[in-house]
Every structure is written in structure tokens, then in C-alpha cells.
Amino acid sequence: MAGAAALAPCLKTLAFAAAPTDTPLHGLSAFGDLKYAADAAHTDYAAPDAPKGGRFNFSPSYWYFNQNTQTFNTLNSFTLRGDAPPRMELCFDSLMSAVLDEPDAVYCLAAEYVSISADRNSWVFKLRAEARFHDGTPITAEDVAESYRVLKEQGHPDLALPLADLRAAEVLAPDTIRLVFDGNQSSRAILTVASFPIFSRGNLENRGGxxxxxxxxxxxxxxxxxxAVQAGQSIEYERVGDYWGKDLFLNKGMNHFDRIRVEFYRERQAAFEAFKKGVIFYRQEYTSRVWASDYNFPAIVEKRVVKREFPAETRPTMQAWAINQRRKRFKDVRVREAIGLCFDFEWTNRNLFYDAYARSHSLFERSVYQAQGAPQGEELALLELLRSQLPPSVFGDPVRQPGSNGSGRDRALLSRAAALLADAGLERQNGFLQTGDGERLTLEILVNDESMARVDAPFVENMRAVGIDASIRLVDPTQYQARQASFDFDMLSVATIFTATPTRDEMENFFHSRTANREGSRNLTGTADPAVDALVDAVGRAESREALGIAMRALDRVLRARRDWIPNWYAANHRAAFWDMFGYKEPKPDYGFPVERLWWLDEAKARTIGKA
Structure with a gap:
């Protein structure tokens, strides 16, 4: 630590796009100066004086890679194979790490500093001498090199895809590694790649790979x-008392609980009952009916449980149905538009959601990346380059999802749907539509939760009314994950939050032709469109926030016109309930809400409610 302190005055606080060559940097920011200096004591959202101890039992509200909140059968969270428990990422450090109050910055973690080559294709990381694995062995450049090799070759697509342009991870010295890209990478790719987990080379060899x-x-x-692990039921993580990085500014005032326990339930109602009994201490509620009418149990009345809302993150969000265009019957845009017309949001929101949601129209909802009005200026100029490949609707106001009369079966919308299906050459035979090849227009919505089946049921009835042979298939969590990864579905619902400063790799994972047939990618619709590819590449080339916004809004406009996805609904806040035994700092950070890392046990509160 003394060496790091001595180096701190030499480290520059610059955006890497303008950073001098071969200069030691303590952090990288895509478009502007870093918020935190090299000698920062802790982040603004941390609580360095908070007590350590206690446990935090919960069911996570978000997850990564192959993780599953309903069950698990592997502890490797970084491969496509199997279902892993959420929060496994807490066990691993990386060269650099993001903070929760900056949209596009990463800071050195296992690396002491990073320097950049003149061509911006090579990045040299000097490792901290004190960086250690849990068995006491040092983190070496060999470990880092092996980590990038296995992630590129065997990692989950979320990890492997951003490494496609990584040419080499070169060991320069036991404590120095150079990442070399081939020149085709996005300028911001390093922000993602430098945050990938580091594994022990020796441990990989001992475990057989x-x-x-x-x-x-x-x-x-x-x-x-x-x-502690109970396969498929629970996992406990324990805080590492002698964790080598606990005093780094990224970690100071974080990670307060001695134990973090994740509980797994196959049904939402079972998880809710566990929360009511105090088996789970914290819960984010995603069933609006439950939020509106079921939070009246004794612990709420006795004020031992707090029910409140926290602002959502300032990041683009997408909640939508993905229509799988690998199925020939969904390739016609008129068919996809007709399917969307059958969903009555107004009826659903009033009767099933207690008016808790707003209608989604954009794939980047709640962000500056939503297309607005007709394209103008530089956005129009960008789209003009692709005009011959784009539908005319792209050049008007962006496509919006239709509003209904709220009846649940809006005749006008269903008539429009029927007309579109007829225009697509589909004819009714024996009550259902068929193609000219005699194939029935069937559509199965894949779900893994009873509550979603309940929401989708009126949607299915409307599709059947216009001649689509629609149905719902409820499957277990493992089967759902496997079928989603292998694209074995007609349509399913997806909810995701993008990074605050989206990268080419991130957009490629969801929308680019390179991922259309890559199992495990997020390109669930099978989108493979040269115009979309060009706009994703424009996102990667953006060298300013303004340029990024232009490219993202153009991409949003085109994706909405294609109707690959049917945006459905979103909420403005986190609906949270928790046993009143925790301390936390407000306001919450803008770009993340890892409660298990931010909050701490308040023993006085715990004693008051009988949880000490």
C-alpha cells in the first residue's frame, strides 16, 4: 500500500480518449474527467463508519451471465453451461472496477495503474503487490492471462463476445500484463474488458479446467x-476478514455484512411467504397485485417491516417480448406488428397491475437514448446513409405502441391486426390462420412463473381472436434458461437494464447479426439486419456523449420500426420491502443499487423488532 500511496501523486485524472501515452493512470473515463482522484479515501455513496457484522438474507432482484434466481446446479457463474447462483461475482476481483455514481468510468482494483499505447490498441496493467487470492497466493500476470484465455474460449457469451477483438494477453513480468486488441474494437471496449473476473491459473489446473x-x-x-451451499435451495457467502483490498477506495465503507445468504424459490408466492415470516429480510416486489393488496400482514401493521420505493437507476431499460424470427412464420414485419396490436396494456394495467406501470415504447426507456420526434440534424444525416435499407417509417415520428380503449378487446386494434395478417398472405382455415405453405400460425409464449402466465392469458385470447393459434407454456427454471439460451421458443418476455453509457459490445449482444446464431447471446429475436449492424458499429465509434446519443437514438428508431421486440411496460421506482433492521445512506447512487453491499445491520433496530 505504501508503493501505491507514493505513486498516487503521479497518476493522472484524465479521460483515456485524451490521456497521454504510457502515463500511469488510476482510472479510465470514456468522455470526461474522472470524478475520483488517485488519493480518494472512499466513494461518496460508501459508509466507512458503518459497523461490520450480521447477515443479509434475500432473493436477488437482478443477476448476470448464467445465473438463475429460482434454482442452481453449478457454482461457475461465468460459463453458459448450467444455472449458477447470483452474487457469485462478489467472490472475484478484476483489474479495474466501475463505481455506482459515474456512468462511464472504471478505477484500478487488482491493477495498481494502467497505461495506454499511442494507437489505443494496447493497455499495460501493473498489478498490486498486495493482491491475493483467498488461499493467500498472489494474483500474477499469468493468472490474468489465463483468465482472459478461458473467458474468450469458454466463457458465457456476455463475457466472450467483448473479447472477440482481444488479440493477446501478454505477460511482460510477473506483475505486469498487456492486453492487445486487433484495432477493430470499440474505443470503450476496455471499460468492459478490464472489469472481467480474474481466476487462479493453478486452481483451474487442479480442478480439471x-x-x-x-x-x-x-x-x-x-x-x-x-x-455454505444447499444445491438448488440456498447459498451463503462469508465476508473475507483479511480481504486484501478492503482499504482501497473502491471498497472502503462497503461490504458490511458478515454473511450474505441467497434463498431460491420456484414461485414468487413462496418467496413472499418466506419474507412475511422473516426468513428473507429484503425483497423487491415485481407483482403489482401483491404490492397493492398483500402488504398488510402483521409485521407491516406492527411497523417491523418497511414498505417504500427507491428511485430507479439512471440507465436505459428494456422490458419487451422477443419474437423469434428464426421461426419462418414470424419473419414478416406485418405479422409481428399484428401480434403487438393484440396486447391491451390499458386493460392489463388497470385490471392486473393496479395502474402501477407506464407503457414502454422505446427499447431504451428512462434514458436520453429514446428517439423523439422526426429525425433531424446529425441523427438524420446518419440515417440518410442507410435510407435504402430502412423502412420509410424510420424518417417520421418513432413507432409507438398502440393505445387501446381499455376494454380488453379493442375491436379497432384487433381489426387492424387482422388486416395486417391478411396483407401478409395468411388465410383462415378451421378457425386459424395458415400460410400459403399450409403452416398454421402458431405462437407459444414461454414463461417460468405463474404470475406471467396470468398476465399473458388475455394477450393470448386476443391473438386467438384474430386467428393466431396462441398458447402459454409454463416450464421449470432450468428448462426455461436452456430453451432461452438455445433459442428454442416462439416468444418470451425479457427485462434488462443496459449500462448508462452503452458500448458496441453490449448492443451487438442484443441486436447485431454476429450474435443472431450465437447460443447464449441476448439476440433473442434473431435480428440480422445490415442497417442495424451499421448503427451498432456507430455506437462503438462514438467519441463523445453527443455522438453516442445520436447513434443510440437512431438505433432505437430503427429497432422500433422493425418490431422485433414488443415493448410492454416499466416502473419508475424500485418497490422494496425490508425488515426494519438496517442502516443505509441516502440518496442511493444513480447507476446501481447493490443493497447487499451498501447497507449494514443496525443492531439497535434489530433488537427493537426482535431480530437481534
Missing amino acids: FEGDAMAPLLGSGPYRVA
């Missing part, structure tokens, strides 16, 4: 490690 013993945890180096 990256995909060795599925239920043996990979050796980590982060603030937590696996302590």
Missing part, C-alpha cells in the same frame, strides 16, 4: 467467498 467440478467454487480474490 474452467468447466471442471461444477459444484466446486472457483478460487476467488474478492470481498466474499462461498461458505
Whole structure:
């Protein structure tokens, strides 16, 4: 730590786009100066004086990679194979890490500093001498190089795809690694790649490789490690008391709980009952009916449980149905538009959601990346380059989802749907539509939760009214994850939050032709359109926030016109309930809400409600 302190005055606080060559940097920011200096004590949202101790039992509200909140059968969270428990990422450090109050910055973690080559294709990381795995062995450049190799070759697509342009991870010295890109990478790719987990090379060899013993945890180096496992039911992470990085500014005032326990329930109602009994301490509620009418149990009345809302993150969000265009019957845009016309949001929101949601129209809702009005200026100029490949509707106001009369079966909308299906050459035979090849227009909505089946049922009835042989298939969590990863579905619902400063790799994962047939990618619709590809590439080339906004809004406009996805609804806030035994700092940070890392146990409160 003394060496890092001595170096701190030499480290520059610059955006890497303008950073001098071969200069030690403590952080990288895509478009502007870093918020935190090299000698910062802690982040603004941290609580360095908060007590350590206690446990936090919860069911996570978000997850990554192959993680599943309903069950798990592997502890390797970084491969496509199997279902892993959420928060496994807490066990691993990376070269650099993002903070929760900047949209596009990363700071050195296992790396002491980073320097950049003149061509911006090479990045040299000097590792901290004190960086250690949980078994006490040092993190070396060999470990880092092996980590990038296995992630590129065997990692989950969310990790492997951004490494496609990584040419080499070169060991320059035991404590120095150079990442070399081929020149085709997005300028901001390093912000993603430098945040990938580091594994122990020796541990990988001992376990028989990256995909060795599925239920043996990979050796980590982060603030937590696996302590107890009940396969498919629960996992406990314990705080590492001698964690090497606990005093770094990224970690100071974070990670307060001694134990973090994740509970797994196959049904939302079972999870809610566990919360009511105090088995789970914190819950984010995603069933509006439950939020509106079921939070009246004794612990609420006695004020032992708090029910409140927290502002959502300032990040683009997408909640939509993905229509799988790998199925020939969904390739016609008129068919996809007709399907969307059958969903009556107004009726659903009033009768099933207690008016808790707003209608989604954009794939980047709640952000500056939503297309507005007719394209103008530089956005129009960008789209003009692709005019011959784009539908005319792109050049008017952006496509919006239709409003209904709220009856649940709006005749005008269903008539429009029927007309579109007829225009697409579909004819009714025996009550259902068929193509000219004699194929019936069937559509199965894949779900893994009873509550979604309930929401989708009126949608299905409207589709059947216009001649689509629609149905719902409820499957178990493991089957759902496997079918989604292999694109074995007609339509399913997706909810995701993008990064605050989207990258080419992120957009490519969802929308680019390169991922259309890559199993495990997020391109669930099978989008493979040269115009979309060009706009995704424009996102990657953006060298300013303004340029990024222009490219993203153009992309949003084109995706909405294509109707690959049917945007449905979104909420403005986190609906949270928790047993009143925690301390937390307000306001919450703008770009993330990892409660298990930010909050702490307040023993006085716990005693008051009988939870001490």
C-alpha cells in the first residue's frame, strides 16, 4: 500500500480518449474527467463508519451471465453451461472496477495503474503487490492471462463476445500484463474488458479446467467467498476478514455484512411467504397485485417491516417480448406488428397491475437514448446513409405502441391486426390462420412463473381472436434458461437494464447479426439486419456523449420500426420491502443499487423488532 500511496501523486485524472501515452493512470473515463482522484479515501455513496457484522438474507432482484434466481446446479457463474447462483461475482476481483455514481468510468482494483499505447490498441496493467487470492497466493500476470484465455474460449457469451477483438494477453513480468486488441474494437471496449473476473491459473489446473467440478467454487480474490451451499435451495457467502483490498477506495465503507445468504424459490408466492415470516429480510416486489393488496400482514401493521420505493437507476431499460424470427412464420414485419396490436396494456394495467406501470415504447426507456420526434440534424444525416435499407417509417415520428380503449378487446386494434395478417398472405382455415405453405400460425409464449402466465392469458385470447393459434407454456427454471439460451421458443418476455453509457459490445449482444446464431447471446429475436449492424458499429465509434446519443437514438428508431421486440411496460421506482433492521445512506447512487453491499445491520433496530 505504501508503493501505491507514493505513486498516487503521479497518476493522472484524465479521460483515456485524451490521456497521454504510457502515463500511469488510476482510472479510465470514456468522455470526461474522472470524478475520483488517485488519493480518494472512499466513494461518496460508501459508509466507512458503518459497523461490520450480521447477515443479509434475500432473493436477488437482478443477476448476470448464467445465473438463475429460482434454482442452481453449478457454482461457475461465468460459463453458459448450467444455472449458477447470483452474487457469485462478489467472490472475484478484476483489474479495474466501475463505481455506482459515474456512468462511464472504471478505477484500478487488482491493477495498481494502467497505461495506454499511442494507437489505443494496447493497455499495460501493473498489478498490486498486495493482491491475493483467498488461499493467500498472489494474483500474477499469468493468472490474468489465463483468465482472459478461458473467458474468450469458454466463457458465457456476455463475457466472450467483448473479447472477440482481444488479440493477446501478454505477460511482460510477473506483475505486469498487456492486453492487445486487433484495432477493430470499440474505443470503450476496455471499460468492459478490464472489469472481467480474474481466476487462479493453478486452481483451474487442479480442478480439471474452467468447466471442471461444477459444484466446486472457483478460487476467488474478492470481498466474499462461498461458505455454505444447499444445491438448488440456498447459498451463503462469508465476508473475507483479511480481504486484501478492503482499504482501497473502491471498497472502503462497503461490504458490511458478515454473511450474505441467497434463498431460491420456484414461485414468487413462496418467496413472499418466506419474507412475511422473516426468513428473507429484503425483497423487491415485481407483482403489482401483491404490492397493492398483500402488504398488510402483521409485521407491516406492527411497523417491523418497511414498505417504500427507491428511485430507479439512471440507465436505459428494456422490458419487451422477443419474437423469434428464426421461426419462418414470424419473419414478416406485418405479422409481428399484428401480434403487438393484440396486447391491451390499458386493460392489463388497470385490471392486473393496479395502474402501477407506464407503457414502454422505446427499447431504451428512462434514458436520453429514446428517439423523439422526426429525425433531424446529425441523427438524420446518419440515417440518410442507410435510407435504402430502412423502412420509410424510420424518417417520421418513432413507432409507438398502440393505445387501446381499455376494454380488453379493442375491436379497432384487433381489426387492424387482422388486416395486417391478411396483407401478409395468411388465410383462415378451421378457425386459424395458415400460410400459403399450409403452416398454421402458431405462437407459444414461454414463461417460468405463474404470475406471467396470468398476465399473458388475455394477450393470448386476443391473438386467438384474430386467428393466431396462441398458447402459454409454463416450464421449470432450468428448462426455461436452456430453451432461452438455445433459442428454442416462439416468444418470451425479457427485462434488462443496459449500462448508462452503452458500448458496441453490449448492443451487438442484443441486436447485431454476429450474435443472431450465437447460443447464449441476448439476440433473442434473431435480428440480422445490415442497417442495424451499421448503427451498432456507430455506437462503438462514438467519441463523445453527443455522438453516442445520436447513434443510440437512431438505433432505437430503427429497432422500433422493425418490431422485433414488443415493448410492454416499466416502473419508475424500485418497490422494496425490508425488515426494519438496517442502516443505509441516502440518496442511493444513480447507476446501481447493490443493497447487499451498501447497507449494514443496525443492531439497535434489530433488537427493537426482535431480530437481534
